[in-house]
Amino acid sequence: MTDRNIACAQDVPSNQINALPSEDNMQKDSTQLQNSPFELNYLRERLLGLENILLKDFKKRLDEEIEGVVQELRQHELQTNEFHGFAKPQNTNTWSNRVPLAKETPNGSKGSTVGLEKSTNSADNLKNKHKKQPRPLPDKVFVIRESYLTALLEVDHMRTIYHIFACIFLILIIQSISYDYLTEGRVYFGLGTFKSSLQKIQYVFAIWLLEHAVVFVLFYAFKMWATVRCKLARQPALQSFWSHSCLITYISSQLLLGYVASVLCLKLDLTFITSSILLLESTRLLMKMHAFVRTNAGRVLAGKLKVDTSPSPNAVDATEDNEKSTHIVRLPTFQSYLYFLFAPTLIYRDSYPRTSHIRWKFVLARFMEIVAIAFAYSYMFERYIKVQFSNIGVEELSPRTFLLKLYSMIMPNNIIFLCGFYLILHAWLNFTAELLRFGDRMFYKDWWTSSYYDVFFRNWNVVVHDWLYEYIYKDSYNHIFKGAKLPATLLVFGISALVHEHIIGFALKLFFPVMLCFFGILAVSMIYLLRTFSKRVGNFMVWLTLIIGNGLLFSLYPMEHYAQVNCSRTYEHWTDYFVPTLWTCYMKQ
Structure with a gap:
């Protein structure tokens, strides 16, 4: 054996040395391959084919990666030079909509779901220790930021495209006015369509006011449920009956509100526009109601979100049987609830980031x-x-x-x-x-x-x-x-x-x-x-x-x-x- 073979043999465990092919066997295999040109050519073709496939795949992937990097560099340069506020680090990205639950929100507090998870007692933790828990999903984050088009229209190129569409719209208006005047001798400005589409709009407005009255009542009904539930803390059966009764009433009110809005569209024979306004507003209010109840019901059921010994007019005492301290569940004020009803969001928070003034x-x-x-x-x-x-x-x-x-x-x-x-x-x-x-x-x-x-x-x-x-x-x-x-x-x-x-x-x-x-x-x-x-x-x-x-x-x-x-x-x-x-x-x- 040569020195190289000896060096290689030293690295092989002693129990595997006998399994290595000897030089005589290797020479016999080489002689057999030389004596069978068909097998040798077949092996060579397969290896060449495999080499071509690997090279093509590698070249394709390399080209894709290079193209992707170049496109990202161009996009980053464009964002940095033209689109102000679009190019930021990923962890402080203006356009990031959610953050993981393990991280803190911008105001320095954990998400509400995190608080609920921490409020579980040790017995529940031991009980669920061996159960497979779903992967936590990220939580919604609210920050002060403009809409995409508002930011894009700060760029001269995008502003020019906006002006082009404005000019096209102006030409359409002139064409409509000219057509009405030349064919019928008068100008309509589309007012006939508006008048016919908004018939019985007064009924829609009255129904809208009544629906808001029902939504306002929900706030005080929810507060009453939370208060009575906490007072029944030492009577679990009665507390469960009260909560389930309120849940059935809440679901029934939601279904009834949606049913009434739908039936009134048929009974009043509303037009497509007025029916759409009524149905969209009813759906929006139903979604707002569910967001408020779903968020705050979790707080009440947890019962340990805020520890505070001072009395508060908007707080409900929840005394735990296994603890001597008094836990305060702070319910939102009506002012927060009212702002949420008209705010352009369907996710409930006690407060939202606000701008300093109105433009x-x-x-x-x-x-x-x-x-x-x-x-x-x-x-x-x-x-x-x-x-x-x-x-x-x-x-x-x-x-x-x-x-x-x-x-x-x-x-x-x-x-x-x-x-x-x-x-x-x-x-x-x-x-x-x-x-x-x-x-x-x-x-x-x-x-x-x-x-x-x-x-x-x-x-x-x-x-x-x-x-x-x-x-x-x-x-x-x-x-x-x-x-x-x-x-x-x-x-x-x-x-x-x-x-x-x-x-x-x-x-x-x-x-x-x-x-x-x-x-x-x-x-x-x-x-x-x-x-x-x-x-x-x-x-x-x-x-x-x-x-x-x-x-x-x-x-x-x-x-x-x-x-x-x-x-x-x-x-x-x-x-x-x-x-x-x-x-x-x-x-x-």
């Missing part, structure tokens, strides 16, 4: 945008929706005509979609936030850059998504599905799709579950389908499916509505209500 120029600019988009909607309705669909049920609708109507409405419908986003999530919420000096303006994130649908749904409407995440997803994840994310996610999508379909169905007074199919079935499927694409292709597919989906969505509902208006039908069986009028109108023999 009245900012308020005026947002109000003018709200008025402008309202007139744009009037224009879109009169020039596109009414023209294309008002004769559905009267005129002949062949497959060719049907497809032409759908294709002609794709772009107008997507303009309606984008204007709706800007109207509600940017202009209106920033308008109310500025008047209330509400500091956290992250009502949406950069959803337009989403490459996957799950990211799109998280960033599209942060206000509603935060509520679904905090009070549906987290509770079902922690208490129902015990750490299983998929069923909790499907539950969130199912509830959201049903609520959207409920609002649209009662506003239009029809059952036509297009939103339920698109949002609850197709959108969930697209979440998993788009994960196989790269980010660029994924963003393209998100926009392609959004454009096609919105084009169909905002066309099918008006078609069904006008079919009900123009086609009389009878309902002989309860199943007839689930058959679209559009089908029965054109499929008659």
